[in-house]
Amino acid sequence: MTSAKAFIQTKVSNFRNAFTSWAAFKSYIEAPQTELDEHGNVIHREGHRWSNEDLEPTPPEKRTWSWVNYVTFYWGLSFGNWTLGSTMIGIGLNWWEAIIVIFVSQTISSIAMFFNSRCASVYHVGYPVVARSVFGMWGSFYVVGARAMLAIVWYGIQLYSGASFVAVMLRCIFGHLYTDIPNNIPASAGITSAGMLSFFLFWMVHFPLCAFRPYQLRGFFWFKGVVMCISCFGLFIFCMANTKGNVGSVYQSNITSNNRAWFIIQSINAGMGNTATLITNQPDFARWSRTKTGAMWSQLLSNPLAVTLSASLGILSTAAINNSWGLETPLWNPWDLLGAILDRYWDAGSRAAIFLCAFCWMFSILGTNIAANMIPFGSDVTLLFPKYLTIPRGQFIVEFLAFAINPWKILASASKFTTFLAGYGLFMASVVAIMIADYFLLTKGNVFVAWLYDPTSENKHYYYHRGWNVQAYIAYIAGIALPFAGFVGTLGPDVSEAAAHMGQLGWILSFVVSFAVYWGLCLVWPTRNQRLSKEKGLGWEQAAADEPFVLNNAQVVDAQESSDGRLAGSVVSAEKSGVGGMTTSAS
Structure with a gap:
């Protein structure tokens, strides 16, 4: 208690001192210097710092995640994919085809995650620094900045989704006192006063967690995994018991035999879009691993099983409720299903059970939003502004930016924009492919970490061509070029059937093309870093x-x-x- 009190007093004192002079204020807002900065081992250029404690390799005392922590982390993230089956069935698959496709897609995703986590597990650096080693000291800014911008929007959208569960919880407690709150917000805004209250409350839940780094959230993610299992199985058991397991014919395939193979491939790619961000984000979590393999095998085994199981529960539950209650539109979203249950069973016991279930789902979205969007953004901005921003500061920034973008308005009036977000995985697939090819095939896993903090032309390993890895960007452009026309077609313009098909293969096609082009190009035109690595015979x-x-x-x-x-x-x-x-x- 005494140490906590002293810590708070120190923080308050530093904050007050910051406003005593301009010099004190500048010193206060700058990120704390590390031994690298203090002893001149990191190059400073035009006032720009290239390192802070979150960009440097994780010290041993902060490598606190064991394989058990990674299992609970990935299980908690993956087990909430209740609605993934709706994507598969919407394409036209039947229930068992959807389950198989989901398992295959998540297995492929996990293999990509397995390889993309290796560099960070060995060298204990996050995604921004891994990007420096591959795309160059300046070239890394694009691939990191692109992910940061998308994280802002996804963070806001996840906030809005989680607020739907908060609304269910408030309805369970207050009934009509909540649902009948007078609405003073224009209909064009896409949100009501009651909805804004739910959004604000869920936003506030995120706020204190912005102060923590990933290695401090092991217990949080463990708890998320537990409550997610309770909520999914609890809702599934209710649906089966209430309907006596009346899943009927579940869902029948409406795909002709001539098109079946194509639609299955398309569905596998659609399933991979579910984990596209997580594949890219691997280094931001693997860097905290105690061992070189703790972050690798754990997710390879747990992610496909967790996603497939939770999606299967969603498929069967939705089918049972739809068949027994005679609903015209299946209730895929769990908050809609919980709301429908309240409509039918408005008693104290039901309200208590629905409140508990909604709380678990809300907590799950909270954990997913932190892992998939908040932490990656915090990590990204340390590269963009290392002199001033650390991971916690970046997390506070995305917290406010996600509110400022009015995600309810985006979802209400810009369906094409959400389609764009859903398809952006092809842009990140090329990045992942190039990083994996460089690490495993072209440099034999050798990263010269000290050179990752030198932005000058004398950096013989990672300056490349004026700070940009030209070969990597040629492969990147090649990877997104083929599926890009089809991707544009999803936003409205007419494109050819062939282009549409390539767009539907977005992630897989982009990954394979970028991987092959980068590997082949570097065999005949290796980067300087690759030549040096080969000459050393490492x-x-x-x-x-x-x-x-x-x-x-x-x-x-x-x-x-x-x-x-x-x-x-x-x-x-x-x-x-x-x-x-x-x-x-x-x-």
């Missing part, structure tokens, strides 16, 4: 031997080459001299 992940990047007072221990060109432990001097402001000496 074995698999040899640069990670003996901790690649450890702060030790005024020194930075890095994996560099010895006089014979092979790897050896070396010391980067605290003095700013030599290549990129750093001199090396073989130990």
Whole structure:
């Protein structure tokens, strides 16, 4: 208690002191310097810092996630996919085809997640720094900034979805006192006064969690996994018991035999869109792993099972309620289903049970929004503005930006925009493909971490061509070019049937093309970093031997080459001299 009180007093004192002078204010808003900054080991250019504590490799004391934590994390994220079956059945598959397609799509997604988490598991750096190693010191800004912008919108949309469960909870408690709140908001806004109250309350629930970094949220994600299982199985049991398992014929396929193979492939790609952001975000979570494989095998085994099981529960529950209650439109969204149950069973016991179920669903969306949008945005802005922004500060920023974009208005009046968001995975698929190809095939898992903080032309590993990896961007453009016309077609313009089909294969096609183009291009035109790695004759992940990047007072221990060109432990001097402001000496 005493330490907590002292911590708060220190924070308050620092805040007051910040307004005593302009110099004090500038010092207050700047991100705290690390040993790298203080000892001149990181290049500063035109006042721009290239490092802070969230961009540097995670120190051992913060690598707190074991494989158990990753299992509960991924299970909690994946088990809430109740409505994924609606996508498959909407395309035209029957119930068992939808379940198989979901399992296959999530297995492919998990394999991509498996490979994309390796670099961060070994070198303990997040997505922005991994992007530097592949796309270049300046080239990384685009791939990181693109993800950050989309995270803002998705964060707001998830806030709006979670508010629907808060509305159910308020209805359970207050009944007509909530539903009959006078509406003073214009209908064109897409939200009512009661809806705004629910949105604000759910927004407030997020607020205190913005102050934490991922390694501090292990318990939170464990609890999310528990309550998600309770809510899904609880709602499923009610639907089966209430309808006596009357799933009827469930859903029959309306696809002709001539088109079946194509629609199955299309459905697999649609299922992968469900985890497109999570695939990209892997380094932001894998960096906290205690071991090199803890973040890899855990999700490979848990994600496909959790997604398939939860989607199956959603398919069967929706079919049972639809058949027994004679509904014209299936209640795929769980908040609509909970609302329909309240309409039929308005008694104290039912209201208490629905409140508990709605709370669990609300908590699940809270965890998903934090993992898929809040943490990635916080990580991204550390790269964009490392002098001022850390992960917690970035998380507070997206909290306010998500409110400011009025997501209810986007959803009410811009259906094409939400279609754009749903298809953006093809843009991220190319990024993931290039990062995996570079790490596993072209550099043999060797990342020279110390050079990831030097933006000058003397950076022999990651400056590439004026800070941009040209080969990577050629492969990126090639990857999005083929499905892009079909993607545009989903927004309204007429496109050819062939273009539409390629658009429907968005993630898979973009990934395969970018992977193949980058690998093939670099075989005949390797980057300078790839040439250096090959010339050194390094074995698999040899640069990670003996901790690649450890702060030790005024020194930075890095994996560099010895006089014979092979790897050896070396010391980067605290003095700013030599290549990129750093001199090396073989130990």
